[in-house]
Structure formats: structure tokens, C-alpha cells
Amino acid sequence: MQSESNMAQLLEGVPPFVHIRQNDFSGRKHKKLKEEDIAVCECKYDAYNPESACGETCLNVLTSTECTPGYCPCSEHCRNQKFQKCEYAKTKLFKTEGRGWGLLADQNIKAGQFIIEYCGEVISSEEAKQRSQTYEAQGLRDAYIISLNANYFIDATKKGSFARFINHSCEPNCETRKWTVLGETRVGIFAKIDISVGTELAYDYNFEWYGGVAVRCLCGAVNCSVFLGAKSHGFQEINHVWEDGDARYIVENIPLYDSADDEPFPRSATTIPVQLASVPNYAAETKDNVGAKIQLEPVTSMKSKIKLEAVTSTESHYFVSMADMAGKSVVTVKKEEEYNFEDRNPVFSQTNAMISRIRSNTACRNYSIAPSPSSKKRSQPDMKQKTKTSSKKHVSSKPVAELFASKEAQEEIKRFEEIRSKATSELNSLYDEIRPAIEEYERDNQDSVATSVAEKWIQAACAKFKAQFDLNYAILKNSMLPRAARGEMVPSGHGEDDPPQGEMVPSGHGKDGPARGEVVPSGHGEPQNKVKYLTE
Numbered sequence: 001m002q003s004e005s006n007m008a009q010l011l012e013g014v015p016p017f018v019h020i021r022q023n024d025f026s027g028r029k030h031k032k033l034k035e036e037d038i039a040v041c042e043c044k045y046d047a048y049n050p051e052s053a054c055g056e057t058c059l060n061v062l063t064s065t066e067c068t069p070g071y072c073p074c075s076e077h078c079r080n081q082k083f084q085k086c087e088y089a090k091t092k093l094f095k096t097e098g099r100g101w102g103l104l105a106d107q108n109i110k111a112g113q114f115i116i117e118y119c120g121e122v123i124s125s126e127e128a129k130q131r132s133q134t135y136e137a138q139g140l141r142d143a144y145i146i147s148l149n150a151n152y153f154i155d156a157t158k159k160g161s162f163a164r165f166i167n168h169s170c171e172p173n174c175e176t177r178k179w180t181v182l183g184e185t186r187v188g189i190f191a192k193i194d195i196s197v198g199t200e201l202a203y204d205y206n207f208e209w210y211g212g213v214a215v216r217c218l219c220g221a222v223n224c225s226v227f228l229g230a231k232s233h234g235f236q237e238i239n240h241v242w243e244d245g246d247a248r249y250i251v252e253n254i255p256l257y258d259s260a261d262d263e264p265f266p267r268s269a270t271t272i273p274v275q276l277a278s279v280p281n282y283a284a285e286t287k288d289n290v291g292a293k294i295q296l297e298p299v300t301s302m303k304s305k306i307k308l309e310a311v312t313s314t315e316s317h318y319f320v321s322m323a324d325m326a327g328k329s330v331v332t333v334k335k336e337e338e339y340n341f342e343d344r345n346p347v348f349s350q351t352n353a354m355i356s357r358i359r360s361n362t363a364c365r366n367y368s369i370a371p372s373p374s375s376k377k378r379s380q381p382d383m384k385q386k387t388k389t390s391s392k393k394h395v396s397s398k399p400v401a402e403l404f405a406s407k408e409a410q411e412e413i414k415r416f417e418e419i420r421s422k423a424t425s426e427l428n429s430l431y432d433e434i435r436p437a438i439e440e441y442e443r444d445n446q447d448s449v450a451t452s453v454a455e456k457w458i459q460a461a462c463a464k465f466k467a468q469f470d471l472n473y474a475i476l477k478n479s480m481l482p483r484a485a486r487g488e489m490v491p492s493g494h495g496e497d498d499p500p501q502g503e504m505v506p507s508g509h510g511k512d513g514p515a516r517g518e519v520v521p522s523g524h525g526e527p528q529n530k531v532k533y534l535t536e
């Protein structure tokens with residue numbers, strides 16, 4: 001926990017926040033890394049070549065996992081503990097034009113270099129939604145919540161590292177990457193390209209837009225998306241992009257939030273569309289003045305300008321959307337009645353709720369260990385129920401065994417049935433034992449599950465599958481034996497190896513062997529020459 005003395009007193013005018021260099025886990029427990037789950041690389045430190053210690057070819061580096069101190073074969077020479085050792089690039093805070101504060105490179109930075117960790121408070125998605133609304137209601141314009149994975153978010157609003165000052169760009173020189181550090185997922189800002197000293201750092205927020213006032217992007221990129229989150233699913237779904245030839249709508253007002261504006265942006269208690277001043281310069285594109293296009297000037301400066309060229313004027317509430325058509329950004333606008341924000345986004349509907357979702361590059365060390373996809377997110381009693389129900393679904397082999405006249409067959413089937421129920425109950429009790437780890441995995445499904453848990457689970461699951469297979473095989477095999485071999489009465493005229501009349505005997509079946517191409521499982525009790533043909 002950082003104390004208030006860490007309250008960053010930076011340049012004049014920077015809103016205060018608590019400076020932290022490690023994520024704050026007051027929202028949930030920090031994962032404990034078990035010894036057997038520690039990933040140990042195979043690197044060897046060569047004093048004549050210090051680069052040999054945990055470089056690009058290190059197994060841990062390749063899986064975006066930091067080496068664990070005390071376990072890395074390169075010990076103090078290990079170069080793969082950048083998050084843990086806060087090996088940040090030199091950066092500097094500066095005031096941007098129109099986008100609040102920003103961070104710039106205070107040294108030359110190489111492509112791929114780790115720049116800084118995005119630290120903040122680790123909170124659940126529910127908490128993130130709630131906080132986002134609260135901040136919005138408090139009039140906070142800048143959003144600092146990013147997604148860690150489907151279930152957890154990092155909120156750097158009140159506590160965070162200097163990464164919280166990095167602005168968005170549609171043509172970014174940085175990117176976010178996820179790393180596993182001591183069992184926890186952490187987010188770092190990395191250089192996408194070589195960055196020279198004095199250049200502003202920016203990454204693509206990949207914002208998820210949940211409705212509300214659209215935030216105008218002032219990144220200045222030639223191919224700027226015009227709004228933060230414009231590429232997000234939420235934005236595109238709500239702001240349907242009209243195609244040529246569609247019915248046109250009259251345009252007057254565009255709900256926009258420009259972070260350069262000092263005036264508090266308009267808010268409505270119940271509706272999303274915001275009434276703005278009417279646009280003076282307009283020209284109807286279609287006869288009925290509906291759905292006019294707005295040509296956007298290519299953004300050349302940090303403070304972009306929207307030039308409204310083809311706008312008609314009548315009513316007040318509209319939604320804006322845009323597409324890049326033949327190199328020009330084109331904004332089209334839809335009537336308020338077309339949208340139903342309440343239905344689509346009940347939680348976010350009344351706020352300018354934007355939470356940045358960082359794409360994952362997490363190395364794939366995930367094991368699918370839940371009993372079935374349908375059990376995901378179930379509570380404990382339900383999960384128990386699931387495993388019990390699934391075992392009930394198995395065909396009870398007792399009545400099946402009784403169908404066979406041969407005592408030998410009956411006993412064999414019962415024996416395999418016993419093995420299967422033992423394996424099933426072992427799997428169920430193991431599931432109870434590791435349930436907390438599985439539930440954690442399911443909540444946090446982009447993280448890796450502990451190897452010890454995965455191994456136990458895989459072993460028990462395989463034992464159960466094998467037992468089930470053996471049982472099925474025993475039933476099948478005994479059904480395939482000629483009646484006489486199963487101790488049943490054979491009508492006169494049928495030799496032991498002859499099929500009943502009218503039955504097809506697959507060609508190529510010799511007396512003692514299976515047909516060519518027939519798969520006869522090896523090592524399963526009965527000799528192969530008993531598998532001949534189906535008689536029932």
C-alpha cells in the first residue's frame with residue numbers, strides 16, 4: 001500500500017494522484033505462486049556474452065513470463081525481470097494541446113523496448129463499471145480504467161504510475177502487452193517503433209465505447225478514427241454506418257465531447273443524445289434533407305477541426321457515426337428514435353462510459369480444466385451438481401451386463417464398471433479440492449492456471465476417460481462375439497463361426513482375424529481373433 005506521501009506533486013496543474021510502482025490489490029487477493037508453478041528457463045549466463053542471460057530466446061521471454069528471482073539459472077544476471085525491477089525508460093510529463101497531460105520520451109527508445117508498467121488498482125468488472133459511472137458523475141473527463149482481462153480492470157484514476165498520462169493515438173508509437181509476473185498478469189507499455197527523445201508516447205486505447213457522448217480524438221493522425229473508441233464493437237453497433245443509397249436523415253447536432261473544452265459538457269439525466277448548438281453551414285445532400293454527410297477535414301494538428309459541409313438543420317437529437325470512404329472520413333448521423341441505449345447497455349446507458357480494453361498477448365499456457373463449458377461461472381453448489389449429474393448420465397452397466405448370458409462377459413463388464421465409478425468419484429473429489437483454483441481460473445480466464453492443479457486434473461480426467469473407454473470396449477467386444485462364444489443357444493445349422501442366415505459377413509473376414517483396415521484395440525483383455533462380426 002502506498003502512503004499519501006507518494007501523492008505526486010508534479011508540475012503545477014497536474015491533478016493529484018497517488019504514485020505507485022506496483023499494482024494495488026485491495027480489490028482482490030494477490031495470487032500466491034506455488035513452487036511447482038514457477039517457470040524456470042534453460043538459459044546459461046556467459047560472462048563473455050552478458051546478452052546470453054535471458055534474452056530473446058529465453059523460454060520465459062518467449063511466453064511473456066518474467067523469471068522468478070531465486071529460480072532463474074542466470075541469477076543476478078537475469079535480464080528478464082523488467083517489471084519486477086521497474087526497468088523503465090526515461091519519460092517526462094508535459095502539457096499537450098487539448099488532450100490534457102501527456103508523457104514524452106526523455107531518451108531514445110528502441111522498438112520493442114519496455115517503457116513503463118501501467119499500474120493502478122486491480123478491480124473487478126462490476127467495480128469498474130460502477131467507478132466509471134461515479135467518475136463521470138463527478139465530472140472527471142479523463143478515463144484511466146483499462147481492462148486487464150475479461151474480469152479484472154486496472155484503475156489508475158486515484159493511484160497509478162506515470163503510464164496513466166499516456167494519451168491515445170490512432171497511429172501509435174507504443175503498444176500494451178501483457179506479461180505474467182510472479183503468477184499475476186501485468187500490463188506494460190512497449191515501443192512499437194524506434195522513438196526518439198522528445199517524442200510524445202501514445203498507444204491505441206482500443207476503447208470499448210458503451211454509449212454516451214462521443215469523445216473526439218485529437219491525436220492528429222492522418223487516418224484518425226475521429227472518436228475515441230470508434231472502432232469498438234459498441235460504437236459501431238450503436239452508430240450504424242450508413243451506406244450509399246440508404247434513406248437519409250436530417251442532421252443538425254452532433255453530440256461530442258472535446259477534451260479541450262473547458263465548459264462542462266452537457267449531460268442529461270435520462271437520455272444519451274446531447275443538444276448542441278445548431279450548425280450554421282449546411283447544404284442538403286438529398287431532396288428530403290435526411291442523412292446528410294459531414295466531410296471531415298484531415299486532421300493535421302493536435303486540435304482537430306470538424307468542418308460541417310453538408311448538414312441540414314431541423315431537429316435536435318442525433319447520433320453520429322463515421323466511415324472512411326475513399327480516403328475521406330465521412331460522418332453520418334442517425335435520428336435519436338433509432339437508438340435504444342437503455343435496452344442495449346443498461347449499465348452504461350447514462351454515462352460517457354469508456355473503458356479501454358487492452359488486447360492480450362498473453363502467452364498461451366492455459367489449460368481447459370473446467371468440467372464443461374456450461375459450468376463456467378457457476379457457483380459452488382451448481383458445479384457440484386454438474387459433476388454429479390454428468391456421472392448420472394452414464395449408462396448403468398449392471399442391466400447391460402445381465403443381457404449377456406456368459407458369466408465371463410458379465411463379470412468383465414462389472415469389473416470395468418467398478419473401475420469407472422472409482423475414477424469418477426476420484427475426479428469429483430479432486431474437483432472439490434481444487435475448486436478454488438478452478439473458480440479463480442474461470443474468473444480470470446486469460447491467466448494461466450497453476451501447473452500443479454492442471455496436472456492433477458488432467459491425470460484424473462484421463463483416468464476417468466480410460467475407465468469409460470475400457471467399459472465401453474468390454475460391452476462392445478462381448479456384443480461382437482458369436483453367440484456360442486457368449487454361451488448363448490445357437491440355432492441348429494449355425495456353426496460357431498457362421499453368421500445367422502441372412503446376415504452379411506464382411507468380405508475379407510477370415511476365420512480368425514479382423515477385416516483389413518479394421519481397428520482392433522490392442523492390449524484389451526480378449527485376443528484379437530475373437531472380433532469377427534456383429535450378430536445383433
Ligand SMILES: C[S@@+](CC[C@H](N)C(=O)[O-])C[C@H]1O[C@@H](n2cnc3c(N)ncnc32)[C@H](O)[C@@H]1O
Pocket residue numbers: 098099100101102141142143144164165166167168169215216217218219259
Ligand atoms: C489515460 S488519460 C491520459 C492522460 C490525460 N491526458 C491526463 O491529462 O491525465 C485518458 C484521457 O486523456 C484524454 N485523451 C487521451 N488521448 C486523447 C486523444 N487522442 N484525443 C483526445 N483526448 C484524449 C481523454 O480525455 C482520455 O479520457
